[in-house]
Amino acid sequence: MAASNADVVIVGSGPGGATLARELARAGGQRVVLLERGIDYRSKPYYGTYLGALIYADRRSLLFTQEGLNIVRPLMVGGATSMYCGCAAPPPAWLKTRYGVDIEADVADAWLDLHIAPLPAELRGAASTRIAEAGQALGYDWRPQHKFMQPARTDHFDCGATCMLGCRCGAKWSAAEYVDDAVAAGVDLWTQARVERVLIEDGHAVGVAGKRAGKSFVLWADKVILAAGGIGTPRILQASGLRGAGQGMAMDTTVMVYGEGAARGIGNEPPMTWSWENRDAGYMLSTLMDPWLLYPLINTLKGPKYALTWPRWNNLLGVMIKLTDEISGGVYPDGKISKPLTARDRERLHAAEDVCGQILLEAGAKRDTIFTTPLRGTHPSGTARIGDLVDRNLQTEVPGLYVCDASAFPEALGRPTVITIIGLAKRLARQLSGGSLDSQGGATPSTYR
Numbered sequence: 001m002a003a004s005n006a007d008v009v010i011v012g013s014g015p016g017g018a019t020l021a022r023e024l025a026r027a028g029g030q031r032v033v034l035l036e037r038g039i040d041y042r043s044k045p046y047y048g049t050y051l052g053a054l055i056y057a058d059r060r061s062l063l064f065t066q067e068g069l070n071i072v073r074p075l076m077v078g079g080a081t082s083m084y085c086g087c088a089a090p091p092p093a094w095l096k097t098r099y100g101v102d103i104e105a106d107v108a109d110a111w112l113d114l115h116i117a118p119l120p121a122e123l124r125g126a127a128s129t130r131i132a133e134a135g136q137a138l139g140y141d142w143r144p145q146h147k148f149m150q151p152a153r154t155d156h157f158d159c160g161a162t163c164m165l166g167c168r169c170g171a172k173w174s175a176a177e178y179v180d181d182a183v184a185a186g187v188d189l190w191t192q193a194r195v196e197r198v199l200i201e202d203g204h205a206v207g208v209a210g211k212r213a214g215k216s217f218v219l220w221a222d223k224v225i226l227a228a229g230g231i232g233t234p235r236i237l238q239a240s241g242l243r244g245a246g247q248g249m250a251m252d253t254t255v256m257v258y259g260e261g262a263a264r265g266i267g268n269e270p271p272m273t274w275s276w277e278n279r280d281a282g283y284m285l286s287t288l289m290d291p292w293l294l295y296p297l298i299n300t301l302k303g304p305k306y307a308l309t310w311p312r313w314n315n316l317l318g319v320m321i322k323l324t325d326e327i328s329g330g331v332y333p334d335g336k337i338s339k340p341l342t343a344r345d346r347e348r349l350h351a352a353e354d355v356c357g358q359i360l361l362e363a364g365a366k367r368d369t370i371f372t373t374p375l376r377g378t379h380p381s382g383t384a385r386i387g388d389l390v391d392r393n394l395q396t397e398v399p400g401l402y403v404c405d406a407s408a409f410p411e412a413l414g415r416p417t418v419i420t421i422i423g424l425a426k427r428l429a430r431q432l433s434g435g436s437l438d439s440q441g442g443a444t445p446s447t448y449r
């Protein structure tokens with residue numbers, strides 16, 4: 001068995017792990033190793049294609065909870081940001097007021113660094129804009145969605161709905177870019193390195209053990225930070241003896257509501273260019289459409305009648321509902337995942353579906369064509385919650401063992417997660433580099449308000 005040493009080992013290269021690695025490397029003075037179970041697919045010819053999504057998503061995109069909710073879980077350098085929609089929303093105010101975690105200035109710094117902004121009006125898509133205008137006409141405050149996308153980075157901004165398979169045009173930022181920065185600043189990146197458990201001696205974390213390209217390894221370290229995502233992190237914690245991990249989870253459970261109109265639909269437009277957050281009711285709506293080949297697959301789960309609407313894909317209008325769901329179910333040691341909707345979740349979902357129906361009708365969809373897709377989940381989170389399994393500094397009950405990813409969310413965000421995770425990682429990096437936990441970014445929250 002191969003054995004090595006580091007000062008800090010980070011497990012997982014999604015936005016949590018990548019940001020932490022980059023910040024620690026730039027601060028200097030510590031040997032940081034970043035372990036990632038997947039590989040870097042960005043240079044592969046199939047990156048950003050349907051074939052790619054089959055290759056790099058867990059269980060070939062067929063990962064389901066016990067209740068039948070489909071989870072999209074990319075396993076690769078950059079984590080789920082390799083297949084995300086590139087949306088950004090400020091961290092919820094309750095993170096500071098209820099849990100004492102102030103990341104506002106860190107987020108504001110990242111917001112500027114990553115040039116987060118809505119797409120210019122002419123790139124938001126005619127049909128998407130029609131949906132937003134329909135929402136506004138009904139009195140809902142739809143706004144252009146802030147994006148991690150810079151069209152100026154490419155001369156062919158044209159991914160449309162296939163943006164979610166992986167960005168081929170180069171406009172969308174992913175955490176793999178922060179991994180590049182980290183490596184350039186001296187971080188040692190091990191790909192195909194799957195961590196199985198944390199090594200704990202005399203009650204302290206002292207390293208990790210796992211398999212790299214099929215061979216066992218041990219990596220000793222003074223500090224271990226788990227950033228393996230809302231499903232990966234609780235599994236490692238459970239295997240390391242922290243039994244409370246994975247009990248309950250949030251998902252921001254999602255459905256699409258589709259309706260067919262006479263004019264061209266939103267399929268070839270960038271995803272989620274307009275949104276409306278109904279914070280009081282606990283849901284977010286946005287313009288979104290499944291990519292062409294995924295559309296019949298997901299709708300087959302609802303029934304053949306719905307899959308057969310596929311030939312009309314070009315004329316479909318779509319609104320995504322993202323629920324601020326309650327903590328329920330969990331990630332279990334036997335590998336199963338459960339995420340039932342609670343009675344309150346169902347109530348919210350039905351209310352949101354009614355609103356989507358009104359908006360689609362107003363935008364020109366025919367009444368008898370409107371339907372809701374099966375449930376899916378893209379934000380597995382809250383499986384090692386702040387105030388429960390980790391403290392406000394993200395440390396577990398085991399000194400030297402931290403969690404820095406969506407698992408640490410104390411509640412469902414009900415909105416895009418990535419910039420909040422980046423903020424948590426910047427704050428933890430400052431602490432691990434011997435600095436203050438207080439928010440110290442140069443920018444202020446007014447940057448994103």
Ligand SMILES: Cc1cc2nc3c(=O)[nH]c(=O)nc-3n(C[C@H](O)[C@H](O)[C@H](O)COP(=O)(O)OP(=O)(O)OC[C@H]3O[C@@H](n4cnc5c(N)ncnc54)[C@H](O)[C@@H]3O)c2cc1C
Binds near residue numbers: 035036405415
């Ligand atoms: C289709 C889709 C669309 C989305 N759209 C948006 C959006 O527009 N905006 C937004 O903010 N969020 C979006 N999200 C959610 C967002 O991408 C995730 O919430 C976020 O990436 C989670 O970050 P993380 O660091 O917690 O984990 P992840 O990004 O999941 O990264 C975890 C990493 O750990 C690795 N790993 C797992 N287990 C191990 C192990 N045992 N050993 C070593 N490595 C391991 C994984 O391979 C992965 O690379 C979307 C997600 C999906 C799937």
